Amino acid sequence: xxxxxxxxxxxxxxxxxxxxxxxxxxxxxxxENPLCGDHIRVDLRxxxxxxxxxxxxxxxxxxxxxxxxxxLMESILGKxxxxxxxxxxxxxxxxxxxxxxxxxxxxxxxxxxxxxxAGVYGLGHHEFExxxxxx
Amino acid sequence: xxxxTYILDVARIRADFPILQREIRPGVxxxxxxxxxxxxxxxxxxxxxxxxxRWSNANIHRGVHTLGxxxxxxxxxxxxxxxxxxxxxxxxEIVFTRNTTEAINLxxxxxxxxxxxxxxxxxxxxxxxxxxxxxxxxxxxxxNIRLEFVPVTEAGYLDLETYEHLLDQSPRLVAFxxxxxxxxTINPVREMAEKAHRAGALVLVDGAQSVPHLRxxxxxxxxxxxxxxxxxxxxPTGIGALYAREDLLEQMPPFLGGGDMIKKVMLxxxxxxxxxxxxxxxxxxxxxAVGLEAAVAYLEEVGMEAIEAHExxxxxxALERLATVPGLKIYGPVADHRGGVVSFSMEGVHPxxxxxxxxxxxxxxxxxxxxxxxxxxxxxxxxxxxASFYLYNTYEEVDRLVEALHKVRAIxx
Numbered sequence: 001x002x003x004x005x006x007x008x009x010x011x012x013x014x015x016x017x018x019x020x021x022x023x024x025x026x027x028x029x030x031x032e033n034p035l036c037g038d039h040i041r042v043d044l045r046x047x048x049x050x051x052x053x054x055x056x057x058x059x060x061x062x063x064x065x066x067x068x069x070x071x072l073m074e075s076i077l078g079k080x081x082x083x084x085x086x087x088x089x090x091x092x093x094x095x096x097x098x099x100x101x102x103x104x105x106x107x108x109x110x111x112x113x114x115x116x117x118a119g120v121y122g123l124g125h126h127e128f129e130x131x132x133x134x135x
Numbered sequence: 136x137x138x139x140t141y142i143l144d145v146a147r148i149r150a151d152f153p154i155l156q157r158e159i160r161p162g163v164x165x166x167x168x169x170x171x172x173x174x175x176x177x178x179x180x181x182x183x184x185x186x187x188x189r190w191s192n193a194n195i196h197r198g199v200h201t202l203g204x205x206x207x208x209x210x211x212x213x214x215x216x217x218x219x220x221x222x223x224x225x226x227x228e229i230v231f232t233r234n235t236t237e238a239i240n241l242x243x244x245x246x247x248x249x250x251x252x253x254x255x256x257x258x259x260x261x262x263x264x265x266x267x268x269x270x271x272x273x274x275x276x277x278x279n280i281r282l283e284f285v286p287v288t289e290a291g292y293l294d295l296e297t298y299e300h301l302l303d304q305s306p307r308l309v310a311f312x313x314x315x316x317x318x319x320t321i322n323p324v325r326e327m328a329e330k331a332h333r334a335g336a337l338v339l340v341d342g343a344q345s346v347p348h349l350r351x352x353x354x355x356x357x358x359x360x361x362x363x364x365x366x367x368x369x370x371p372t373g374i375g376a377l378y379a380r381e382d383l384l385e386q387m388p389p390f391l392g393g394g395d396m397i398k399k400v401m402l403x404x405x406x407x408x409x410x411x412x413x414x415x416x417x418x419x420x421x422x423x424a425v426g427l428e429a430a431v432a433y434l435e436e437v438g439m440e441a442i443e444a445h446e447x448x449x450x451x452x453a454l455e456r457l458a459t460v461p462g463l464k465i466y467g468p469v470a471d472h473r474g475g476v477v478s479f480s481m482e483g484v485h486p487x488x489x490x491x492x493x494x495x496x497x498x499x500x501x502x503x504x505x506x507x508x509x510x511x512x513x514x515x516x517x518x519x520x521x522a523s524f525y526l527y528n529t530y531e532e533v534d535r536l537v538e539a540l541h542k543v544r545a546i547x548x
Contacts, residue, residue: 005492005546014483014547036487036503037517060517062485108487 004105005063008097013063018073020056029119030059033111035104038065040115042073050081062108064096069112071095076116084120087113141529143437143445149527151177151433163497166532171316171476171523172501173366174347176430180369183429184422194418196395210421213428214411220431221342221361222352223378230377230384230411231419235343236266238362238377239310241414242339243270245387246360247308253279256306258336260285260293261513262315265506267341271310285311287513291318291467298327302334309336310360313345317507317521318467319450319476321345328357337383343367348446348474348525350439353378365423370430374423377414384410391416442526446475449524449533453477456537461544466514475524478505481540484547486520492546493520496539 022028022043030041038061045054055076057069075095076084092109093101101109149155152175157165167175187209193202195210211226218226232238251257257271261284275282283301286294293311302309309331314321328338339360345351346361347368353361360383364375379387389396389407393416398406407413434442451470454477457463462482467473481489490502501521504511511517522536 005488010546037508037511038485039517060485062487064488105487105491 004098006097009063009067012067012070016057016066016070018056018070019058021058022054022056027119027122029115031111031115031118032059033061033065033107035107036062038062038108038111040065040069040112042069042112042116042119044116044119046081052076052079052081052084057112061111064101064105065108065111068092068096068109072112072116081120084116087117089113141445142448143441143526145445145527145529148437149529151179152527153178153181155527159494159497163495166496166498166535168522168524168528168532168536169499169501170347170367170525170528171344171505171521173372174369174525175527176371176426177369177433179433180371180426180429184371184426187422187425192422195421196412206421209428210419210424213424216428216431217376218378220435221346221378222354224354225381227409227411228378228381228384230379230414231424232362232375232377232414233373233420234364234366234375235341235362236270236375238360238375239266239339239341240270241377241390242360242362242379243274245390245414246383247271247274247280248278249388250386251278251280251307254281256281256283256301256304258283258285258298258301258306258309258331260311261287262293262318262320262507262510263310263312264316264341264343265508266343267310267312267339268509287318287510291315291320292472293320293322293327295323295327299330302330302336305334306331306336308339310339310341312341312343313351314348314474314476315467315507315510316344316476317478317505317510317519319473319478319523320468321349321472321474324356324358332357344474344476347434348439349443359383365427365430368427368430369433371420371423371426374420374427381410384414387414389416390414393417395419437526445526446524447471449528449530450475450477452530453522453524453533453536456533457540460537460540463540466519475528476521477523478519478521480516480519481543481547484543486518488547489520489540489543492543493536493539496535496542498536498539500536 025043026046027044032039039059041058043056047053055073154175159165191205193206195207214229215226218229285298288294331338337359340358342361342363346363359380361378366372396408396413396416398408454470463479465479486502490500493500503518
């Protein structure tokens with residue numbers, strides 16, 4: 001618990017490396033966590049072979065969700081869309097350096113991945129909700 | 136540091152609440168500043184419910200055996216105690232519900248569906264909890280009823296001028312909160328009720344925050360419906376109450392159907408029971424009613440006037456001390472017009488992060504929209520952090536909150 005706000009998280013929250021919007025983009029998706037109103041948008045540029053060449057996030061949220069978004073954007077650069085589809089809860093915890101998160105804060109950490117995957121799958125809202133349960 | 140003298144014997148009161156002795160982690164004692172969400176429970180309440188289950192447990196209004204008689208007597212004694220507490224004329228004007236939300240839904244369902252017609256107007260306010268918005272939205276969609284809203288001013292008060300203009304449109308019902316769960320604003324119920332009645336409207340007051348903290352007298356205030364929950368007034372979860380004037384209850388059809396709400400049932404029809412039983416279908420929360428009775432007895436013994444005065448002192452001190460934290464924006468009115476609630480935001484720090492970091496210090500506060508999304512939208516926020524006080528909180532705890540907020544500031548700077 002006590003390392004929840006260590007340097008990496010605070011730094012990425014205050015000075016994210018991948019914050020912004022991409023216009024034009026190949027994939028864009030946004031959604032919010034209804035519990036806290038946190039909002040995240042993810043934009044991607046994708047090469048013809050399905051490799052992600054650029055990634056950016058925007059929106060607002062707590063330090064955990066914003067740091068998770070920034071680290072996630074960084075981690076998917078140069079990856080294939082199929083690799084993104086395989087990402088899960090454990091990958092986010094590893095990126096943030098947490099062994100586990102409580103039931104409330106895990107939702108903050110996973111919001112960027114939910115938005116990213118919904119964008120990559122090209123899903124509508126209904127399927128997106130289902131996806132969230134599986135994460 | 137705090138030097139205030141106490142109106143209440145807070146040390147003695149604190150000893151009645153076992154949970155306040157808890158350490159959140161070794162050496163870090165709980166500082167509970169979230170009573171607006173739910174209050175902690177004194178031993179008297181916990182033991183009353185325990186005793187009920189160990190000694191008197193039975194279903195009510197049925198068995199003629201000793202336990203059935205005892206349980207029924209305890210349940211009805213709770214109704215009488217609650218009626219006296221809010222100065223209702225009769226115990227039959229108290230309907231037990233699950234909570235404030237269910238009490239308001241009961242009015243929307245039973246009164247609203249039977250009494251309102253297409254085009255009728257209900258006046259609400261922008262500072263309502265979702266529980267005093269959504270039931271009316273559902274009713275409005277179903278019966279084609281209009282909803283209008285009294286705006287909230289920059290300073291956190293209801294705009295009473297607009298309220299009067301809305302009354303000119305002859306609403307059937309005016310429904311508003313006695314005390315805002317976000318801003319702490321105490322609304323002028325008596326004045327608003329008087330004006331509403333003059334315009335021919337009935338008055339429903341959401342008393343979820345006021346009944347636990349202020350002396351509420353339904354006759355002096357002139358309200359027609361009052362909804363409140365036990366769990367915010369030292370009692371258990373799972374029980375709340377609706378006060379409604381006897382003649383209104385008489386004209387309302389039943390809410391839920393089932394056992395206990397009937398006099399006679401045939402295969403195709405039924406005759407409803409007398410009030411208030413007509414609105415209490417199925418086996419109710421009996422042990423919880425016993426707990427609520429104990430909670431009211433506890434509050435009465437301490438004295439509502441003393442509790443209110445204690446909280447006024449605490450909130451005035453908190454507002455003064457919080458103003459010293461850099462980058463902290465405080466919402467709501469001055470101390471004289473608010474209860475023991477303060478919502479704030481810290482520049483550049485998300486409310487969830489504030490709450491989580493305060494938890495490290497053992498301080499429990501609420502972060503989020505506090506079930507008042509429209510109000511937050513009006514304030515231009517998605518969420519705030521909220522500290523709230525009750526009879527067991529101390530000036531020292533306010534100091535600890537302020538110190539912890541300085542620490543949060545330092546982490547994010």
